[in-house]
Amino acid sequence: MSTARVDPSEFLSRITGEKVVVKMRDGTECHGALQSIDGFMNVALENTVGKYKGETTKTYGDVFIRGTNGKYSLLSSILLERLLTL
Amino acid sequence: MSDINTDSEILPLELVDKAIGSQVRILLINDREFEGTLVGFDEFVNVILSDVTETGPEGTIHRDEMLLTGTTIAMFVTV
Numbered sequence: 001m002s003t004a005r006v007d008p009s010e011f012l013s014r015i016t017g018e019k020v021v022v023k024m025r026d027g028t029e030c031h032g033a034l035q036s037i038d039g040f041m042n043v044a045l046e047n048t049v050g051k052y053k054g055e056t057t058k059t060y061g062d063v064f065i066r067g068t069n070g071k072y073s074l075l076s077s078i079l080l081e082r083l084l085t086l
Numbered sequence: 087m088s089d090i091n092t093d094s095e096i097l098p099l100e101l102v103d104k105a106i107g108s109q110v111r112i113l114l115i116n117d118r119e120f121e122g123t124l125v126g127f128d129e130f131v132n133v134i135l136s137d138v139t140e141t142g143p144e145g146t147i148h149r150d151e152m153l154l155t156g157t158t159i160a161m162f163v164t165v
Contacts, residue, residue, distance in 0.1 A: 005106055006125045008132040008153055025116075025158070041155065053144070 012037050020045070022065055028052050030063060041067025102127055105164050110135075112154065113161040118142040120154060121165065131156035 006014075020034045022043055032048035043065040050058040102124075111121045112133065122138030133156065138149040 004125070006134050008126065008128045008134055011126070011134050011151075011153055 024065075028057075030065065032060075032063065035062075038067070043067060099129075099131075102131065102162060105162075109165050111163050111165050112159055113163075114158045115160045116158070120152075122149075122152075125151075128156075131159060131162075133159070 016034050016036060018034055020032065022030045022032075022045065024030075029051045030045055030048050031051060032045035035044040035046050037043050043063075045063040045065065046061070048060040048063040049056055050060065105124050106126065108124060109121070110124045111119060112135075113119045119141050120135060120138050121141070122135040125134040125136050127133045133154045134152070135149075135154060136151045138152055140147045140149055
């Protein structure tokens with residue numbers, strides 16, 4: 001059952017440089033270009049727009065978002081979406 | 087992930103592994119669910135989905151391809 005299987009780490013390296021949305025646990029979204037991401041899922045974004053409930057709240061040049069630290073403790077549980085249309 | 091099979095028991099991750107390529111529904115710990123094709127996963131059950139329908143309190147959104155972090159996942163079911 002290995003029909004073009006893509007692991008998360010492969011996925012992340014493939015989408016580096018593309019436009020992504022990172023969604024925080026509180027529903028806030030950061031729309032920007034994915035500069036880099038590490039094993040903790042810390043994320044660096046470029047030309048970022050912060051949105052909450054669809055409304056733009058702030059714009060940033062560069063953003064660092066803290067990912068998961070180990071198994072449980074996390075400040076911002078992230079959810080990455082590849083944006084193909086926006 | 088496929089060398090963890092024994093005769094008597096089915097491990098949770100085996101079940102997830104078997105679902106790769108098929109349509110799954112994932113319920114999160116917070117009133118939100120995702121239905122789409124399971125593309126892959128890792129040891130933390132971070133999940134890659136394609137052709138996804140996200141359903142939350144604000145409605146339904148379609149997403150082409152996404153990564154869902156494992157820490158938010160409550161339940162995983164094939165549809």
